[in-house]
Amino acid sequence: MIFDIYSISSDINMENRSIVSIADYGKEKIQYLLDMATEFEAHPNRQILKGKVVATLFFEPSTRTRLSFETAANRLGARVIGFTDPKVTSSSKGETLKDTIKMVSNYADVIVMRHKLEGAALYASEVTNVPIINAGDGSNLHPSQTMLDLYSIYKTQGTLENLNIYMVGDLKYGRTVHSLLMSMRKYNPTFHFIAPKELEMPEEYKLYCQQNNIKYIEQQDFTEDTIADADILYMTRVQRERFTDLMEYERVKDAYILRADMLGKCKDNMKILHPLPRVNEIEYDVDDSKHAYYFEQARNGLYAREALICDVLGITLDDIKNDTSII
Ligand code: CP
Secondary structure (H helix, E strand, O other): OHHHHHHHHOOOOOOOOOOOOOOOOOOOHHHHHHHHHHHHHHHHOOOOOOOEEEEEEEOOOOOOHHHHHHHHHHHHHOOEEEEEOHHHOOHHHHOHHHHHHHHOOOOOOOEEEEOEOHHHHHHHHOOOOOOOEEEEEEEOOHHHHHHHHHHHHHHHHHHHOOEEEEEEEOOOOOHHHHHHHHHOOOOOOOOOOEEEEHHHHHHHHHHHHHHOOOOOEEEEOOOOOOOOOOOEEEOOOOOOOOOOHHHHHHHHOOOOEEEEOOOOOOOOOOOOEEOOOOOEEEEEOOOOOOOOOOHHHHHHHHHHHHHHHHHOEEEOOOHHOOOOOOO
16 A cells, blocks of 8 residues: 555645655765765764654564664664554554654654555655654665665775666565665666566666666576676565565575675675575675675664764754764
């Protein structure tokens, strides 16, 4: 189900600084956020959010996104409220998302929300003045993940320009690959989409590539030779929770598994990313390879999310550079 965003009542607010998607961000804005993340990596502990309250509303499970947002808020001096399971909230009694958001808006300065429904973050952003940060809406988008992915790519490759990016696994339901693809449109990437037929990149994203002159190649081979010219190998989990037909899940769940012996022909600086959690699509023997970067990538989430929280609160890069509250 996708929320009908056109049937929202008259208290719609279009002025707030929510981050529902970063697909429309230009190079300047992305570089600005990368620079902010770099500042936070140098000094992650500050009091720049002292007195602020960050709410984390997780209607779906999470480890990294929630904990890194909460760590980001705590390390910057904010306090955190929220929930990790909607069953313990009044939404289990029938309270609507709109009312939940309006209630939490009475208490918090920023709302970080993950929800299973596509469009939920956009909907939430339109019923409150408090900035919403989309922490994943169904199989739609995951912009904070994209920001940390861009930061990870930038840090390891030294640029976002002209890269060969291989996306592997569940490209149908994978919101991280959808978000990343859109955010890279200005950087002349070449995407390779490697997925089983049932999980291939949806038509709307291929159309997006065509409309934005983004090069892409669809393939089903996944061998040492096919990944030899990758700069970034972006592995994804086949997401059991998105399937209505579990027999189909069983058929495709092991379609692509990366092993260490497949890395012999890779570019020296090729990095393997994965939004995590992994199930079995990356063998443990890959973890010791110089190409494995997924745990550092998750760490980068802290710095990227410190930047995003500050950005929605109107704290600028100059504010951060001039900040004297570093601990
Ligand atoms: N990458 C990511 O979204 O992980 P979590 O589901 O653990 O938050």
